[in-house]
Amino acid sequence: xxxxxxxxxxxxxxxxxxxxxxxxxxxxxxxxxxxxxxxxxxxxxxxxxxxxxxxxxxxxxxxxxxxxxxxxxxxxxxxxxxxxxxxxxxxxxxxxxxxxxxxxxxxxxxxxxxxxxxxxxxxxxxxxxxxxxxxxxxxxxxxxxxxxxxxxxxxxxxxxxx
Amino acid sequence: xxxxxxxxxxxxxxxxxxxxxxxxxxxxxxxxxxxxxxxxxxxxxxxxxxxxxxxxxxxxxxxxxxxxxxxxxxxxxxxxxxxxxxxxxxxxxxxxxxxxxxxxxxxxxxxxxxxxxxxxxxxxxxxxxxxxxxxxxxxxxxxxxxxxxxxxxxxxxxxxxxxxxxxxxxxxxxxxxxxxxxxxxxxxxxxxxxxxxxxxxxxxxxxxxxxxxxxxxxxxxxxxxxxxxxxxxxxxxxxxxxxxxxxxxxxxxxxxxxxxxxxxxxxxxxxxxxxxxxxxxxxxxxxxxxxxxxxxxxxxxxxxxxxxxxxxxxxxxxxxxxxxxxxxxxxxxxxxxxxxxxxxxxxxxxxxxxxxxxxxxxxxxxxxxxxxxxxxxxxxxxxxxxxxxxxxxxxxxxxxxxxxxxxxxxxxxxxxxxxxxxxxxxxxxxxxxxxxxxxxxxxxxxxxxxxxxxxxxxxxxxxxxxxxxxxxxxxxxxxxxxxxxxxxxxxxxxxxxxxxxxxxxxxxxxxxxxxxxxxxxxxxxxxxxxxxxxxxxxxxxxxxxxxxxxxxxxxxxxxxxxxxxxxxxxxxxxxxxxxxxxxxxxxxxxxxxxxxxxxxxxxxxxxxxxxxxxxxxxxx
Numbered sequence: 025x026x027x028x029x030x031x032x033x034x035x036x037x038x039x040x041x042x043x044x045x046x047x048x049x050x051x052x053x054x055x056x057x058x059x060x061x062x063x064x065x066x067x068x069x070x071x072x073x074x075x076x077x078x079x080x081x082x083x084x085x086x087x088x089x090x091x092x093x094x095x096x097x098x099x100x101x102x103x104x105x106x107x108x109x110x111x112x113x114x115x116x117x118x119x120x121x122x123x124x125x126x127x128x129x130x131x132x133x134x135x136x137x138x139x140x141x142x143x144x145x146x147x148x149x150x151x152x153x154x155x156x157x158x159x160x161x162x163x164x165x166x167x168x169x170x171x172x173x174x175x176x177x178x179x180x181x182x183x184x185x186x
Numbered sequence: 187x188x189x190x191x192x193x194x195x196x197x198x199x200x201x202x203x204x205x206x207x208x209x210x211x212x213x214x215x216x217x218x219x220x221x222x223x224x225x226x227x228x229x230x231x232x233x234x235x236x237x238x239x240x241x242x243x244x245x246x247x248x249x250x251x252x253x254x255x256x257x258x259x260x261x262x263x264x265x266x267x268x269x270x271x272x273x274x275x276x277x278x279x280x281x282x283x284x285x286x287x288x289x290x291x292x293x294x295x296x297x298x299x300x301x302x303x304x305x306x307x308x309x310x311x312x313x314x315x316x317x318x319x320x321x322x323x324x325x326x327x328x329x330x331x332x333x334x335x336x337x338x339x340x341x342x343x344x345x346x347x348x349x350x351x352x353x354x355x356x357x358x359x360x361x362x363x364x365x366x367x368x369x370x371x372x373x374x375x376x377x378x379x380x381x382x383x384x385x386x387x388x389x390x391x392x393x394x395x396x397x398x399x400x401x402x403x404x405x406x407x408x409x410x411x412x413x414x415x416x417x418x419x420x421x422x423x424x425x426x427x428x429x430x431x432x433x434x435x436x437x438x439x440x441x442x443x444x445x446x447x448x449x450x451x452x453x454x455x456x457x458x459x460x461x462x463x464x465x466x467x468x469x470x471x472x473x474x475x476x477x478x479x480x481x482x483x484x485x486x487x488x489x490x491x492x493x494x495x496x497x498x499x500x501x502x503x504x505x506x507x508x509x510x511x512x513x514x515x516x517x518x519x520x521x522x523x524x525x526x527x528x529x530x531x532x533x534x535x536x537x538x539x540x541x542x543x544x545x546x547x548x549x550x551x552x553x554x555x556x557x558x559x560x561x562x563x564x565x566x567x568x569x570x571x572x573x574x575x576x577x578x579x580x581x582x583x584x585x586x587x588x589x590x591x592x593x594x595x596x597x598x599x600x601x602x603x604x605x606x607x608x609x610x611x612x613x614x615x616x617x618x619x620x621x622x623x624x625x626x627x628x629x630x631x632x633x634x635x636x637x638x639x640x641x642x643x644x645x646x647x648x649x650x651x652x653x654x655x656x657x658x659x660x661x662x663x664x665x666x667x668x669x670x671x672x673x674x675x676x677x678x679x680x681x682x683x684x685x686x687x688x689x690x691x692x693x694x695x696x697x698x699x700x701x702x703x704x705x706x707x708x709x710x711x712x713x714x715x716x717x718x719x720x721x722x723x724x725x726x727x728x729x730x731x732x733x734x735x736x737x738x739x740x741x742x743x744x745x746x747x748x749x750x751x752x753x754x755x756x757x758x759x760x761x762x763x764x765x766x767x768x769x770x771x772x773x774x775x776x777x778x779x780x781x782x783x784x785x786x787x788x789x790x791x792x793x794x795x796x797x798x799x800x801x802x803x804x805x806x
Binding site for chain 2: 050051052053054056057058059077080081083084086089093094096097099100101167168169170171172173184
């Protein structure tokens with residue numbers, strides 16, 4: 025074919041690319057893909073670090089900084105960590121009610137879900153004042169991880185290549 | 187083209203974000219005129235090794251070098267992938283490695299100054315293996331949508347559904363054709379194009395149900411102003427009446443203006459950075475600059491949303507492990523926001539004001555032709571000024587001695603989440619109305635500033651089946667081929683270029699026009715490629731096919747030239763002369779085709795855009 029013709033044919037194909045419909049089936053992802061992390065606690069810590077710099081903040085010696093400096097930074101850290109909490113967990117209060125209000129603790133209550141204190145005598149039921157509504161995690165949704173990734177990494181080192 | 191699909195799909199292939207909406211056509215309630223539109227959350231890589239559904243799908247591509255990510259980082263649930271990521275993670279990773287990051291590719295699709303079929307993106311990157319053409323990137327994004335959809339609806343493949351794909355109203359024929367070809371390569375068969383501002387108006391109609399007819403009156407002129415992440419797009423839609431039925435007619439579209447919300451956030455960030463450098467000698471590293479841009483966007487929204495705030499504090503945490511010790515505290519004061527945003531991008535101006543003209547530089551292909559004037563309001567004044575005659579024709583009741591101004595405004599695009607920016611545009615248009623003695627415009631409530639385009643596109647797919655209102659539009663530009671006027675040869679003087687109108691403004695989809703006989707005596711030699719210069723105008727609505735004009739004034743934009751060959755090349759022989767006519771066709775899909783038709787025998791030869799030659803000056 026004449027070079028010009030060939031070039032034209034090439035561009036014609038580019039321009040009028042035949043509709044391919046569904047392309048031939050691509051290979052599926054390997055079985056190793058989309059696995060949950062073997063270290064979910066470290067992974068969650070890593071998310072708080074990535075979005076809210078939580079590890080850096082807790083590890084930093086903040087004694088030398090003024091309240092204004094700490095306060096300004098905490099707004100940022102709060103926003104980032106809150107985002108992770110909202111995206112990855114659903115938290116619901118264990119007891120519905122106003123803190124400070126009178127509340128009955130029924131017989132057979134779950135002591136891991138309700139912690140009683142003060143003048144505890146005999147068996148439930150008890151009557152008392154609600155001091156904290158408690159939190160229960162009803163959903164935890166952590167991202168899957170690449171198979172080859174080191175699960176003990178909470179935050180990778182960062183190197184800028186010149 | 188019949189689409190057997192159960193779903194009707196609308197796609198907003200945006201400069202910064204892509205969205206897909208759909209309607210289950212079997213659940214449309216014709217009596218209530220209620221068409222329930224749903225969004226498709228797009229599964230995409232959101233972190234290495236993690237794919238999740240997200241309501242937004244960034245139009246961003248990252249091409250991995252190979253070893254910078256853990257193995258198995260980029261797989262998709264439906265296929266193995268090791269090289270490219272599209273969407274959220276692509277944007278995050280791309281910000282760290284800009285030489286392998288492709289974004290805003292749609293802006294390049296309408297840039298006449300570069301070869302849009304060549305692998306030029308990421309622009310100015312040296313990474314040869316990462317390079318893709320703007321058209322290819324569009325195909326990749328659309329193919330991802332197709333695969334994701336097929337994964338969720340294995341019995342109703344996207345390729346079998348009727349798809350309406352949105353393009354900026356300002357896209358020229360070449361950009362529209364490129365978009366259609368990209369979609370076809372992505373496996374979309376039952377395809378229509380729709381202009382984004384029209385889609386936004388359809389979305390408004392959808393949100394109103396059957397009540398929309400009570401909100402618009404004959405004689406209304408609706409201005410749709412769409413300021414997205416990277417582009418500003420205007421359209422005028424007139425409300426007319428035919429046989430007692432309200433009709434909507436898109437009467438004018440704006441030119442392509444590369445100006446959007448991203449420019450505004452960057453302007454604020456650069457201003458804060460400069461102040462930090464000058465006042466404190468603080469320099470920001472790369473991650474801090476990214477964080478600053480992000481914070482400036484949030485601070486902007488806070489200030490625009492609360493008049494009582496005088497300033498919003500911004501804290502950039504230290505990027506090393508010392509979070510508080512390395513942090514930088516600064517602020518975005520209201521006076522800077524007003525100066526940069528309201529007075530920079532949305533200044534009060536007169537109806538007679540015009541945007542500053544672009545500076546012409548000697549360099550070609552030097553990146554995107556960003557708007558030279560950042561003032562959206564001055565671009566709006568120019569747009570309305572250019573289309574006075576058009577508006578007068580469709581709205582005959584208006585006084586002839588006063589400017590014709592919109593009676594209603596519909597806002598679209600994420601920028602207009604800020605009430606005070608909508609208010610500023612309204613104030614400016616209202617001041618023009620006041621000067622000309624007209625009532626201020628009404629504001630049509632925007633149902634969804636970010637999703638209106640894809641939702642409106644899904645809605646129109648249903649009405650295309652015969653239900654509900656349609657906006658009539660036709661070709662938003664008139665098109666011309668250029669040829670050199672015959673004149674005696676004078677060394678050093680180029681013969682003047684004449685333009686032959688081949689496609690009139692407003693030519694309807696699904697029609698064609700023949701330009702034959704007298705005015706042109708076109709003759710081609712067999713076997714020799716012939717090239718035509720190709721021009722368009724968004725403001726010349728009077729030119730009829732066959733009309734011959736001088737190439738004068740600023741109304742014409744030049745595109746890539748068109749080329750075709752008649753007959754076969756006969757080696758060693760001169761070709762024979764063949765008399766030909768021209769035919770222009772606007773297809774149902776919305777693609778413009780130009781053909782050379784042999785007078786004898788009627789053989790048809792399609793004129794193709796010659797992508798190797800670029801016009802002298804890219805379109806605005």
